[in-house]
Structure formats: C-alpha cells, structure tokens
Amino acid sequence: MGTKSEAPWHTPVVESLRAGPGTRVSELDTNGTPGFEGDKALAERLLVERGAALSDLQGKLFANGRIGDPRSVLLILQGMDTAGKGGMVRHVIGHVDPQGVDHTAFGVPTAEEKRHHFLWRIVKALPRGGQLGVFDRSHYEDVLVARVRSLVPENVWRRRYDEINQFESEITATGTTLVKVAMFVSLDEQKKRLSERLERRDKYWKYDPSDVSERALWPQYQEAYQDMLDKTNTENAPWYVIPCDRKWYSRIAVTELLIDVFERLDLDWPDPTFDIEVEKRRLAKA
Amino acid sequence: MGTKSEAPWHTPVVESLRAGPGTRVSELDTNGTPGFEGDKALAERLLVERGAALSDLQGKLFANGRIGDPRSVLLILQGMDTAGKGGMVRHVIGHVDPQGVDHTAFGVPTAEEKRHHFLWRIVKALPRGGQLGVFDRSHYEDVLVARVRSLVPENVWRRRYDEINQFESEITATGTTLVKVAMFVSLDEQKKRLSERLERRDKYWKYDPSDVSERALWPQYQEAYQDMLDKTNTENAPWYVIPCDRKWYSRIAVTELLIDVFERLDLDWPDPTFDIEVEKRRLAKA
Numbered sequence: 001m002g003t004k005s006e007a008p009w010h011t012p013v014v015e016s017l018r019a020g021p022g023t024r025v026s027e028l029d030t031n032g033t034p035g036f037e038g039d040k041a042l043a044e045r046l047l048v049e050r051g052a053a054l055s056d057l058q059g060k061l062f063a064n065g066r067i068g069d070p071r072s073v074l075l076i077l078q079g080m081d082t083a084g085k086g087g088m089v090r091h092v093i094g095h096v097d098p099q100g101v102d103h104t105a106f107g108v109p110t111a112e113e114k115r116h117h118f119l120w121r122i123v124k125a126l127p128r129g130g131q132l133g134v135f136d137r138s139h140y141e142d143v144l145v146a147r148v149r150s151l152v153p154e155n156v157w158r159r160r161y162d163e164i165n166q167f168e169s170e171i172t173a174t175g176t177t178l179v180k181v182a183m184f185v186s187l188d189e190q191k192k193r194l195s196e197r198l199e200r201r202d203k204y205w206k207y208d209p210s211d212v213s214e215r216a217l218w219p220q221y222q223e224a225y226q227d228m229l230d231k232t233n234t235e236n237a238p239w240y241v242i243p244c245d246r247k248w249y250s251r252i253a254v255t256e257l258l259i260d261v262f263e264r265l266d267l268d269w270p271d272p273t274f275d276i277e278v279e280k281r282r283l284a285k286a
Numbered sequence: 287m288g289t290k291s292e293a294p295w296h297t298p299v300v301e302s303l304r305a306g307p308g309t310r311v312s313e314l315d316t317n318g319t320p321g322f323e324g325d326k327a328l329a330e331r332l333l334v335e336r337g338a339a340l341s342d343l344q345g346k347l348f349a350n351g352r353i354g355d356p357r358s359v360l361l362i363l364q365g366m367d368t369a370g371k372g373g374m375v376r377h378v379i380g381h382v383d384p385q386g387v388d389h390t391a392f393g394v395p396t397a398e399e400k401r402h403h404f405l406w407r408i409v410k411a412l413p414r415g416g417q418l419g420v421f422d423r424s425h426y427e428d429v430l431v432a433r434v435r436s437l438v439p440e441n442v443w444r445r446r447y448d449e450i451n452q453f454e455s456e457i458t459a460t461g462t463t464l465v466k467v468a469m470f471v472s473l474d475e476q477k478k479r480l481s482e483r484l485e486r487r488d489k490y491w492k493y494d495p496s497d498v499s500e501r502a503l504w505p506q507y508q509e510a511y512q513d514m515l516d517k518t519n520t521e522n523a524p525w526y527v528i529p530c531d532r533k534w535y536s537r538i539a540v541t542e543l544l545i546d547v548f549e550r551l552d553l554d555w556p557d558p559t560f561d562i563e564v565e566k567r568r569l570a571k572a
Contacts, residue, residue: 064491066491067491086385089384089385090383090384090385094380094383097376097380098375098379099372099375099389103385134384191572195566198565198569202349202555204555204557204558205352207558207560207565209560212572215572269488269490270491272490274495279495279498283477286499286501286502
C-alpha cells in the first residue's frame with residue numbers, strides 16, 4: 001500500500017497506527033479499525049490477496065539473502081494474553097514461504113536464560129539476511145512482566161529501556177528492519193476469549209490459570225506498556241499500536257504494515273552472478 | 287489416508303513409495319505417479335484439502351507439545367539439485383501453522399561446522415516436542431556429496447552409515463518420528479529445470495554453476511544414493527523414494543506420507559491440566 005492511501009483504506013496504517021507522544025494506552029479504542037473503511041468480509045478477502053503480495057515481497061528478500069544481502073525484517077509481536085499473537089502468526093505469516101520465515105516464541109526464561117543478560121536469548125534468535133523473523137513476545141517482556149511482577153529490582157528494569165534502544169539501534173544499523181507491534185484487547189474481550197478456552201476441548205491447552213491472575217494487574221500492565229511505548233518508540237524502531245478486539249482488522253493491518261516495510265526496501269530480483277550465455281552453453285553440453 | 291487405500295489412490299503411499307531391498311536408483315521411473323489414479327488438476331485440488339488436514343493434525347501435536355508431550359515429527363528432504371525440495375517446503379509445509387514448523391536448510395558446512403562431528407549441526411536443529419521439523423538436506427549430505435567429492439577419506443564416510451543408524455535410532459526412541467524422503471528427477475528433467483533458471487530473471491538466484499558440474503558425476507551420485515538407501519533404510523527410520531519429474535505428484539505424495547505418520551501418532555486434544563469449573567468461577571470474578 002505504500003504511504004499513500006488506497007481503498008478501502010482512507011489512511012495508511014503506517015500513519016494511523018504509529019505510536020506517538022499522544023498515545024495513551026488507557027484510552028485506546030481496542031474495538032476500532034483505524035484507517036479502514038471495509039467490513040470483516042472485505043478484510044478477510046483482502047487478507048488472501050495481500051498475504052500473497054507479502055509472500056512475493058518476502059520471496060525477493062529471500063533471493064537477495066541467498067546472494068549475500070544482509071538485510072532482514074523482524075516482526076515483534078507484543079501483547080497481553082489473548083491479544084491474538086498466535087493467530088497473527090498463523091493467519092498472516094502463514095502466507096509466507098516457510099523457507100523465509102524464522103519464528104521464535106519466547107516463554108518464561110529457562111534457568112540457563114536467567115543466568116545470562118536478558119538480550120542473550122534474543123540475539124541468538126535474530127534473523128539472518130533474507131529472512132522474515134517473527135518474535136512472539138520478545139525482550140519487551142523484560143520491561144513488562146519483569147516490571148509488573150518485580151522479577152528484577154527496579155534499577156535493573158529501569159536501565160533496560162536504554163539498553164533496548166541501544167541494541168535496536170545496532171541491529172537496524174546492520175540491516176534488520178524492525179516492525180514493532182503492540183497488540184491491545186479490552187478487559188471484556190479478554191474475558192470472552194478466556195471463557196472460550198474453557199468451553200472448547202480444542203482450546204483447553206491454550207488456557208493458563210495464571211492468565212486470570214494477571215487480570216488483577218491490568219492497570220500496572222497498562223502503565224508498563226505506556227512506559228514501553230514512551231521510552232522505546234524511536235525513529236529507527238517505531239512502535240505500531242494495534243486495536244485487536246476485531247481479529248480481522250488486526251490481521252489485515254499488520255499485513256499492510258509488513259508490506260509497507262518490504263516495499264521501502266525497494267527489492268528487485270538479484271542480478272545473475274554468472275555469465276548467462278556461458279552457462280547456457282555449459283548446460284547444453286552437460 | 288492411513289494404510290488403506292482411498293480414491294484417487296489405489297495403493298497408500300506408505301506402501302508404494304517405501305524403499306526396499308529391490309529399490310534400484312538407476313532404474314527408477316522418475317516420471318511415475320505410484321499409487322495415484324488422478325491427474326495434475328485433481329492432485330492440485332487435493333493438495334489444498336489434504337494440506338488443511340495436515341495442518342489440523344500438526345495443530346494437535348503442537349497442543350500436546352505445549353503440555354509437555356516430547357513427540358515431534360522430522361521430515362528429511364534429500365535429493366539432487368532441482369528435485370524440488372524448496373517447492374516441497376513452500377507448497378506442502380506452507381499449509382501448516384508457522385508456529386509448529388521448525389525449518390532448517392543445510393548448506394555447505396561452515397568453517398565452524400567443519401571443526402565438529404558431522405552430526406553436530408544436525409543435533410542443534412532437531413525439533414522440540416510438538417514441532418514438525420523440516421530438514422532441506424541433512425546429515426545424508428555427509429554420505430552423498432562428501433563421498434562423491436571425496437571431501438573426507440573413504441574410511442570416514444564408510445563408518446557414517448552406522449553412525450547415522452545409531453543416531454536415528456536414538457532420536458526415534460526419544461519421540462521423534464522420522465520421515466525420510468529421497469527425491470529423484472531424471473537427468474533430462476534436471477536440464478529442463480536448470481535451463482529455466484537461466485531464462486527467468488526471478489530464477490537466476492537459484493542457479494549455481496556448480497550444479498552443472500555435478501551432472502557429470504550423476505552415476506557416482508546414483509551409486510551413493512543407492513548405498514544410502516541400502517544401508518540406512520531401517521525399520522524405525524525408513525526411506526521413501528519419490529519420483530519428482532511431476533511436481534504435482536511429489537507434493538501430494540509427501541503430504542499423504544506426513545498425514546499417515548501423524549495419524550499413527552493417534553493424537554487427541556490434550557485434557558485440561560486444571561479444574562474447568564473452578565476456573566470458570568475464578569474468571570467470572572476477575
């Protein structure tokens with residue numbers, strides 16, 4: 001979609017969803033569909049078509065990666081439970097050739113991970129050139145749950161914002177384009193989604209009793225998300241704020257965000273690294 | 287499909303493609319469609335439907351993995367250049383939720399990899415419980431190109447067959463089901479596919495001049511593939527031999543193979559690890 005708007009979008013997502021000084025987590029309309037003028041049916045049809053466009057663009061990045069282009073794209077999905085991170089991977093990233101996707105889900109840190117700096121496990125999972133990396137949760141857990149649950153002393157999590165900015169500035173400088181997506185659902189919508197997990201045999205495994213306990217800490221989480229957005233929303237690694245009560249909106253919105261990022265990479269198919277006519281003659285005789 | 291045949295299959299792939307003492311690499315009909323009675327159009331329609339079935343099955347494995355089930359499935363794709371390994375990943379594995387896929391492409395070993403035992407990089411890439419691992423090339427390179435190109439002395443590659451059998455017997459014993467797929471195209475079909483890479487701007491990057499040089503070693507490769515099939519076709523980690531001149535056949539065939547393997551795991555949605563009624567009451571109040 002680029003930066004100019006095209007139907008059914010009246011405003012490109014890179015503009016309407018970009019976090020800014022005025023972004024207030026506590027006042028977000030999580031049920032909104034910023035910039036979009038269509039309905040669910042249109043969004044779902046569009047997702048197929050735009051998913052294919054995303055896949056084509058990633059194919060070009062992959063091809064360039066194979067001949068040594070160091071560039072990569074890294075989608076960071078951050079959000080409370082039930083915000084739809086898993087569904088985003090399945091229904092958006094699922095359109096892309098698995099060869100070009102490097103997906104990592106970060107859970108509660110293991111004993112070994114706890115013995116290292118919080119960025120240790122992150123660095124190990126960074127995408128190589130040509131890849132679309134996807135982080136389901138990320139180093140931002142270390143200024144969210146780590147803060148709200150006091151897993152580390154305040155002076156430790158407080159300095160992490162600067163460490164993260166420094167880290168992200170280094171990886172963007174070496175060719176990784178970050179797409180940082182903060183996904184928000186309302187408390188009511190979360191209750192509905194958690195209830196569903198208690199009603200369906202194919203969803204029990206997604207239910208974690210501790211998710212209910214976290215609901216009591218909603219205001220503290222909102223504050224932590226607000227600080228995250230305020231302190232790490234840099235020019236090179238901006239945050240996008242996605243209303244997620246309507247899954248069909250959040251999915252098409254993130255698809256458009258990714259397409260926009262890929263288009264700015266101005267990718268083309270790589271030139272041959274060999275003499276085509278020479279190779280045709282070699283092949284004819286082989 | 288299980289082990290009984292259903293239209294349009296007159297024989298299940300697990301039977302018709304299973305390597306055996308009579309398998310002769312030099313006599314394979316790479317243009318064949320063993321067991322299948324349909325045409326290309328039917329195969330392509332089927333792929334959508336059966337891809338969705340595969341995805342559902344993998345979803346159950348993933349769910350069980352999340353509650354500690356150590357089982358995984360590992361698809362090993364081995365074949366000469368242009369056999370269609372990449373397309374297999376894109377068009378078969380592409381149906382599966384990226385969260386449940388762990389894909390690794392093994393290239394020429396790096397300097398670091400060369401300093402280690404040949405299984406070092408393989409072990410690091412094994413899928414965790416709940417995952418469908420996919421190896422595009424594998425440890426079998428170490429008895430194929432390593433043998434044909436004399437990258438190591440004969441006594442080294444000769445003992446690798448036993449090492450591989452021992453290794454595979456260990457990983458299958460700890461819960462990984464191996465699906466070993468040997469993909470074969472004819473020399474003529476390979477020439478056609480290499481030519482195409484020299485004709486299309488979007489395919490140049492796939493062309494490697496060394497692929498042409500390897501064609502002169504075709505008989506040696508056939509011998510190496512034959513030995514690989516003869517020496518590592520074990521009960522727990524059998525080989526399947528896939529004719530790949532027709533991509534539509536190879537893709538639906540591997541899809542059916544995977545479905546068969548998943549069905550034998552006899553997966554169900556996991557039981558809840560909590561008291562549903564207690565949680566409903568907690569959630570109502572939260």
